[in-house]
Amino acid sequence: MKITNLFAKEGLLVKEKVPLFRHTTFRVGGPADYLFYPRNFLELSRGFEIFEAENIPTYFLGGGSNLLVRDGGFRGAFISLEKLDFVEFEDELVRTGAGVPLARFLTLCAERGLSGLEFMAGVPATVGGAVKMNAGAFGQEIGSLVEEVTIYQEGRFFSLSRGQLTFSYRFSSIPDEAVIVAVNLRLKKDSQEAINKRMADYLFRRKKTQPLNEPSAGCIFKNPPGFSAGALIDQAGLKGLRAGGAEISRKHANFIVNRDGARAQDILRLINFAKERVFQLFGMELEEELRVVGEG
Ligand SMILES: Cc1cc2nc3c(=O)[nH]c(=O)nc-3n(C[C@H](O)[C@H](O)[C@H](O)COP(=O)(O)OP(=O)(O)OC[C@H]3O[C@@H](n4cnc5c(N)ncnc54)[C@H](O)[C@@H]3O)c2cc1C
Known part of the structure; x- marks a missing residue:
């Protein structure tokens, strides 16, 4: 049976021959054979089972803001996390779906008076992609706020707590075969006004030095130790x-x-x-x- 029919039969959302330039901030890239949008964990695992049974390679897509897709596209399935977009607050602890865009997340945190991620203002990533890459700026990194990461790997979901994870400069120990489905972050209470001011300051500094009005994927290279x-x-x-x-x-x-x-x-x-x-x-x-x- 055709993959799209298999997915449709189970009520899963998949598209065929999707141009990936529409899904990357570079606005570059050929088509993926499939683009799958799991709406919950169950759909995600079922979709993976089908792709695996059919020997179809998979690749995970966050905000596409650190991604260059070659012109011939991807022979396989891109898995978009964008529909895993829940956010649950419990005092200073926040649990988010991996696909939540950072911009929306920062706004929600500011509204609740939760501080910690202001330095990421202006970065067009998802929370999952940012944790995978240990995104950072102005001397701070998202990894330092992570309490727990829930991943799906080799057919099962499990959580890794802070002590089981390593973060360093643009690196997390989360293996490339694992997909992050949710993240718990620990933030700190502060006034909404102070948080918004810090975000505006960081954004101002970013706009002064970065070409934010043209399509790009942010920094291409890591800074060699001690150099820019x-x-x-x-x-x-x-x-x-x-x-x-x-x-x-x-x-x-x-x-x-x-x-x-x-x-x-x-x-x-x-x-x-x-x-x-x-x-x-x-x-x-x-x-x-x-x-x-x-x-x-
Ligand atoms: C204008 C601009 C400014 C930027 N500024 C910064 C900056 O200041 N600091 C910084 O660190 N980066 C910056 N970036 C780069 C980029 O935003 C980060 O690398 C970000 O972490 C990528 O997140 P994403 O969700 O877009 O991931 P994507 O680009 O979609 O994916 C990046 C990698 O992570 C994997 N991935 C994505 N989501 C998941 C998931 N849920 N589970 C497992 N793997 C996943 C992908 O397979 C891919 O290998 C900037 C980019 C732009 C365009």
Whole structure:
């Protein structure tokens, strides 16, 4: 039976041949064979069972804000977490579905006078994606607020508590085969006014230094210990360098922006060129923070 029919028979929401440029902040990427939207944990496990039985590879999609999908797309199924979007407050502890957009989450927290994540204002991620990547800014990281993560891996759901998790710079110990379905975060009480002011300050600082009005995936490279990847690319004279519709941002050299219908191959050319030049000039190897997936 066709996959879509199998899913329809069980009342599961799946789409076929979905252009992924619509689901990434880079606005780049070919089609996925399938895009599955589980609406609860049961649907998620059932969908995985079907994909596994049919030998269909899967890949997890949060906000698509750290993702470059190659132009040929993905032969398999993307699993969007966006419908796992519950938020439950219990005093200073918050449990959220992995697909909750950070922007909405920050607003809800501010309304309840819960502080801790203001530094993430302006980051177009989901809570699950941010925890997976241990997203951070201005010297702070989301991992430090995580109390527990619920994941689905190899056919079962289980929770990992703080002591069972490791977070470091743009790294979490959550394996790539596991999908985060929910996260418990510990926040702190503060006044709504103070929280909103901090968010506005962080957003202001971000807008001053980052090209937020152009499609991008945030920083392309991790900062090598003691150095700034952006400064190295800038010193290599690469700001403004173009390949097809992609450009190394003139505002922030660690950003590549999609100026004009860029293809993934344009972006990959710039990435490889920047790595080569920085290595030639400074002897330093830049490592991608960006996740690259799909066929060329
Ligand atoms: C304008 C802009 C500014 C940014 N600023 C910052 C910043 O200041 N700091 C920072 O750290 N990052 C920043 N980023 C990058 C990005 O927002 C983060 O890496 C973020 O954590 C990605 O979250 P996401 O939900 O969009 O994940 P996606 O991009 O969808 O996925 C990223 C990776 O995580 C995996 N993943 C996603 N969700 C799950 C899940 N539920 N379970 C398991 N794996 C999952 C995906 O498979 C993929 O490998 C910025 C991006 C943009 C576009």
